[in-house]
Amino acid sequence: MNTQYKKGVLELCVLALLKKHDCYGYEISEYLSNHIDIADGTVYPILRKLKSDGVLTTYLQEESGGPPRKYYSLTDLGKQTFQNERAEYLDFAKSIRALLEDDNND
Amino acid sequence: MTKNEFLSKLENELKKNGIEDVDDILGEYEEHFAFKLADGYTEEEIAAKLGKPAELAAQFENDGSGEKRGGRKLVTVIGLVFADLFAAICFALLWAFEAAMAAAAAATGTLSVCLLLGLNIHSWIPAMPYWCGAIFGLCLAALTVLAAVGCIYVAAYLRQLMRSFARFQHNSMAAASGRPILPPIPTNPQLPAKMRRTLRQFALVSLAAFAICFVLGMLVSMLSAHALSFWHAWGWFGYTGLN
Numbered sequence: 001m002n003t004q005y006k007k008g009v010l011e012l013c014v015l016a017l018l019k020k021h022d023c024y025g026y027e028i029s030e031y032l033s034n035h036i037d038i039a040d041g042t043v044y045p046i047l048r049k050l051k052s053d054g055v056l057t058t059y060l061q062e063e064s065g066g067p068p069r070k071y072y073s074l075t076d077l078g079k080q081t082f083q084n085e086r087a088e089y090l091d092f093a094k095s096i097r098a099l100l101e102d103d104n105n106d
Numbered sequence: 107m108t109k110n111e112f113l114s115k116l117e118n119e120l121k122k123n124g125i126e127d128v129d130d131i132l133g134e135y136e137e138h139f140a141f142k143l144a145d146g147y148t149e150e151e152i153a154a155k156l157g158k159p160a161e162l163a164a165q166f167e168n169d170g171s172g173e174k175r176g177g178r179k180l181v182t183v184i185g186l187v188f189a190d191l192f193a194a195i196c197f198a199l200l201w202a203f204e205a206a207m208a209a210a211a212a213a214t215g216t217l218s219v220c221l222l223l224g225l226n227i228h229s230w231i232p233a234m235p236y237w238c239g240a241i242f243g244l245c246l247a248a249l250t251v252l253a254a255v256g257c258i259y260v261a262a263y264l265r266q267l268m269r270s271f272a273r274f275q276h277n278s279m280a281a282a283s284g285r286p287i288l289p290p291i292p293t294n295p296q297l298p299a300k301m302r303r304t305l306r307q308f309a310l311v312s313l314a315a316f317a318i319c320f321v322l323g324m325l326v327s328m329l330s331a332h333a334l335s336f337w338h339a340w341g342w343f344g345y346t347g348l349n
Contacts, residue, residue, distance in 0.1 A: 026141045039157030045165035
């Protein structure tokens, strides 16, 4: 699948994951690469972009027996963005699906 | 590709693309390696699954916030310089207070030893019967302990205050340059509970001892001088009252 196309959707997926709870980078990478066919490394550029957009923030948290981990969490802007983009995407996907399935039936 | 090969290639590509905070990005990938290695994958497998360094580096956009951040950083630095000047003066004054208190503790300590041992070098201490002096000596010894406890507490407080200020500075700079923020440090001293209890006990006991010895010393002096203002009777300060 087209990388650019996937990237846009991946941003939404990252927001959806973080909406549930704060995660560290590896958690997000692991979840997405298990569910979607992408290279493991692709998630980190997305996280960085979302952070510079002000949608995510990071904080360090001490872990028992290890160096502190960098956790990502949604900002208020991020929560708002997620709501808007989620609705937009679902709408969009519904139209496309209808169109494609219609096309199949012909 | 081994971990080090992957990371150094990625570093080169990122630098070539003029990306900021390269260390931060490399840190993420290093952590990724650490997790995967712990799961039993080899470095080669992990690197292959991550993707090609050049392609990954290309996905990091230079968000153009470099100049904006530069401006914000400058404002932060200027702000911090003024905050530092102010804080430096405050810290200097507070440490001067600490030094004065330590000097007072040393002085009262010395005086109490002289009074207890009956030493009167160059007759610096006003004349008085030994027992009156000894009680005042105990009183001063208690005051010395009290001042020493105060010194320890103030020193701990100042140390913590400076650490807290340093963390505030670090976080201000981190926020201005987009690095992660560390949790703030509390300003009150974080002494171990046992030490805090011991210090409090010392302070209370020495305060009580000081009060008791002071009153006792006054009473004994008045009785032995047969006068309420015994200092006049003993001709202290070069003044002998009505005589």
